[in-house]
Amino acid sequence: xxxxxxxxxxxxxxxxxxxxxxxxxxxxxxxxxxxxxxxxxxxxxxxxxxxxxxxxxxxxxxxxxxxxxxxxxxxxxxxxxxxxxxxxxxxxxxxxxxxxxxxxxxxxxxxxxxxxxxxxxxxxxxxxxxxxxxx
Numbered sequence: 001x002x003x004x005x006x007x008x009x010x011x012x013x014x015x016x017x018x019x020x021x022x023x024x025x026x027x028x029x030x031x032x033x034x035x036x037x038x039x040x041x042x043x044x045x046x047x048x049x050x051x052x053x054x055x056x057x058x059x060x061x062x063x064x065x066x067x068x069x070x071x072x073x074x075x076x077x078x079x080x081x082x083x084x085x086x087x088x089x090x091x092x093x094x095x096x097x098x099x100x101x102x103x104x105x106x107x108x109x110x111x112x113x114x115x116x117x118x119x120x121x122x123x124x125x126x127x128x129x130x131x132x133x134x135x
């Protein structure tokens with residue numbers, strides 16, 4: 001019996017998220033769509049992963065333990081950050097406009113309200129952000 005092959009995009013995504021149920025949902029959804037997903041459950045670990053590894057996209061929660069998503073954005077988009085061309089999409093249930101606006105101004109590309117996006121829509125958003133036609 002022939003096994004069905006999972007679609008693969010070879011695109012690497014880092015999810016920095018402390019809510020384990022969201023991590024499970026996104027892991028299932030994004031891995032199923034063929035993305036190579038790495039998960040960090042706090043800001044400090046996530047920032048280290050960004051520094052040490054090339055990712056095609058970072059999905060970043062705003063409210064995180066140790067270092068907030070907003071602080072990560074500030075650090076990543078400074079001139080002395082070791083890795084260039086980091087692409088970040090913010091994910092949060094926090095809809096505080098001033099915080100979001102500042103993070104977007106600092107370098108994040110987009111903001112997604114987690115409670116308003118279905119997993120399929122997230123895959124579509126990521127595919128569009130990466131201009132990935134193999135979804």
